[in-house]
Amino acid sequence: MERKKIVILGAGYGGLRALKELQDAHPNADIVMINKDPYHWEMTALHEVAAGTNEPENICYPIDSVVDSKQTLFIQDTVTGIDRENKKVMLKQKDPVSFDYLLIALGFETELLGIEGMEKYGLTISDISSVERIRTQIDQILAEWKKSHKEEPHTLVVGGAGFTSIEFLGELTERLQSEIKNNQLPKNKVKIICIDPSPDEMPAFDRSQSRYAVSKLEEQGVTFLTGRIKKVESNAVHYENNGEVKMIETDTFIWGGGIRGSSVIKNSGFKEKHSRVLVQPDLTVEGEPNILIIGDCSAVPDPNGGIYPATAQIALQQGDCAAYNLKALVDGRPLKKFVYHYRGTVCSLGHKDAIATVMGKKLKGFPASLMKKVVDYRSIWKIGGVRALMRLWK
Ligand code: FAD
Known part of the structure; x- marks a missing residue:
C-alpha cells in the first residue's frame, strides 16, 4: 500500500506544535511542513520588536530545529491556494504539493475593515517585516528628536485599543521614557494618540483591569480618544466621533483594529466568515474529514454561543489535538474531540507591568508581568524544547 502523506501549512503556534507532537507519535506516513519563512517567530513578542525594545533574532528560531528530517520534509514557500478536489496545495514558487491529510494553520492577516487608505498607509503588527517597518519609523522619529530644535512635537497615532495595541503602547512608552532619560531629551516631543470606539473595554x-491599563498608559503620556477610524492618508488620519469627522496630522499610523484568518482560506473556497472556518468538534472541516484547520484560521464555538477568541493558547492546544487526530486518520482510528482549557490571559504594559486573569484570579502590576514571562517561556518550551528556550532566553 502506498505510504500516506500528511501536509501541514504554517509553522506558527498551532502548526509547529502539531508537527512536534506528530513526529513524537511516529505516524506511518510522510510529513511535509510548508511555511513562508525558514524560522518560527514568537508572535506574542512581535510588538516588542515594533517598539524597539527587543530584536528580531531574540524572538525567532529556525523551523529546522523542530523538524525531524527522517520523518518530515520542510518546504519554504508561500501557500497561494488549496485545490481540495485534487488534494493539492498550490505554492508561489515551487510545484504543487499533493496530500492525503491536510492541516491548515496559516494564522491571521490584519482586518483592514475596508477603511480608505488603510492598506497603503496603515502600519501593522503582523509579521517580522511589518514590525521592522514600524521600528524603522520610530527610530527615525527618535533620530529627529535628538537633533531637532523644532517646537512642534511628532505625532504618532495608534488605531484600536485592543490587546495588540495596548501591549505595543506599553513597550513604546517604556522605550521613549528610557530614551528621554539616557539621552537627556526634552519631554513632550512625541505625542502618542490612541483612537478606539471604546478605549477602556478590552475583551477578556x-x-x-482595562481601566488600569489605560490609566497606566495615560500616565506615560498616551492620549486616548473615542472614535472610529474613517480614512488614512500619508500625512493624516480621519476619525469619527459623535457623527463628526475629525483629522489628526501624522505620518505614523499603526493599525491594531482586528484580525481575520489567512486569505488562503477564502481564496480556496471554504465556507468561512472573515476567513475563519467553523470547524467540527474534531477540528475537521464539515464534509471533508481529511482536512483539519486550527489556530486563527479556525472558529471554535464557545459554550455561550459565540466563538473563542484567536489566541496562541488555543492554537497550541488545537495543535496537540490535531496531531492526535492526524495519526488516528492514518491508522483508521476514531478522532477525538477538541476540548479547550482556558488558562487565563495576560496583557503586558511594558516589561514590569501587566494585567492578567489567571485561574480565575485578577492580577495587576508586577505579579501579572511575571505571568507573561511564564506563559511566553512555556510556549517556547512546548514547541522548540530546551534548545529554543536557551536560544531565546532573555
Ligand atoms: P501563527 O502563529 O500566526 O502562524 C502562522 C504561520 O503561517 C506563520 O509562521 C506564517 O509565516 C505562516 N504563513 C502565513 N501565511 C502563509 C502562507 N500563505 N504560506 C506559507 N506560510 C504562511 N495570544 C495569546 O494567547 N497570548 C498573547 O499574549 C498574545 N499576544 C499577542 C501579541 C501580538 C502582538 C499579536 C500580534 C498576537 C498575540 N496573540 C496572543 C495572538 C496569537 O499570536 C495568535 O492567535 C497565534 O499566533 C495564532 O497561531 P496560529 O498557529 O494560528 O498562527
Missing part, C-alpha cells in the same frame, strides 16, 4: 478583561 473586566472594566477595572
Whole structure:
C-alpha cells in the first residue's frame, strides 16, 4: 500500500506544535511542513520588536530545529491556494504539493475593515517585516528628536485599543521614557494618540483591569480618544466621533483594529466568515474529514454561543489535538474531540507591568508581568524544547 502523506501549512503556534507532537507519535506516513519563512517567530513578542525594545533574532528560531528530517520534509514557500478536489496545495514558487491529510494553520492577516487608505498607509503588527517597518519609523522619529530644535512635537497615532495595541503602547512608552532619560531629551516631543470606539473595554478583561491599563498608559503620556477610524492618508488620519469627522496630522499610523484568518482560506473556497472556518468538534472541516484547520484560521464555538477568541493558547492546544487526530486518520482510528482549557490571559504594559486573569484570579502590576514571562517561556518550551528556550532566553 502506498505510504500516506500528511501536509501541514504554517509553522506558527498551532502548526509547529502539531508537527512536534506528530513526529513524537511516529505516524506511518510522510510529513511535509510548508511555511513562508525558514524560522518560527514568537508572535506574542512581535510588538516588542515594533517598539524597539527587543530584536528580531531574540524572538525567532529556525523551523529546522523542530523538524525531524527522517520523518518530515520542510518546504519554504508561500501557500497561494488549496485545490481540495485534487488534494493539492498550490505554492508561489515551487510545484504543487499533493496530500492525503491536510492541516491548515496559516494564522491571521490584519482586518483592514475596508477603511480608505488603510492598506497603503496603515502600519501593522503582523509579521517580522511589518514590525521592522514600524521600528524603522520610530527610530527615525527618535533620530529627529535628538537633533531637532523644532517646537512642534511628532505625532504618532495608534488605531484600536485592543490587546495588540495596548501591549505595543506599553513597550513604546517604556522605550521613549528610557530614551528621554539616557539621552537627556526634552519631554513632550512625541505625542502618542490612541483612537478606539471604546478605549477602556478590552475583551477578556473586566472594566477595572482595562481601566488600569489605560490609566497606566495615560500616565506615560498616551492620549486616548473615542472614535472610529474613517480614512488614512500619508500625512493624516480621519476619525469619527459623535457623527463628526475629525483629522489628526501624522505620518505614523499603526493599525491594531482586528484580525481575520489567512486569505488562503477564502481564496480556496471554504465556507468561512472573515476567513475563519467553523470547524467540527474534531477540528475537521464539515464534509471533508481529511482536512483539519486550527489556530486563527479556525472558529471554535464557545459554550455561550459565540466563538473563542484567536489566541496562541488555543492554537497550541488545537495543535496537540490535531496531531492526535492526524495519526488516528492514518491508522483508521476514531478522532477525538477538541476540548479547550482556558488558562487565563495576560496583557503586558511594558516589561514590569501587566494585567492578567489567571485561574480565575485578577492580577495587576508586577505579579501579572511575571505571568507573561511564564506563559511566553512555556510556549517556547512546548514547541522548540530546551534548545529554543536557551536560544531565546532573555
Ligand atoms: P501563527 O502563529 O500566526 O502562524 C502562522 C504561520 O503561517 C506563520 O509562521 C506564517 O509565516 C505562516 N504563513 C502565513 N501565511 C502563509 C502562507 N500563505 N504560506 C506559507 N506560510 C504562511 N495570544 C495569546 O494567547 N497570548 C498573547 O499574549 C498574545 N499576544 C499577542 C501579541 C501580538 C502582538 C499579536 C500580534 C498576537 C498575540 N496573540 C496572543 C495572538 C496569537 O499570536 C495568535 O492567535 C497565534 O499566533 C495564532 O497561531 P496560529 O498557529 O494560528 O498562527
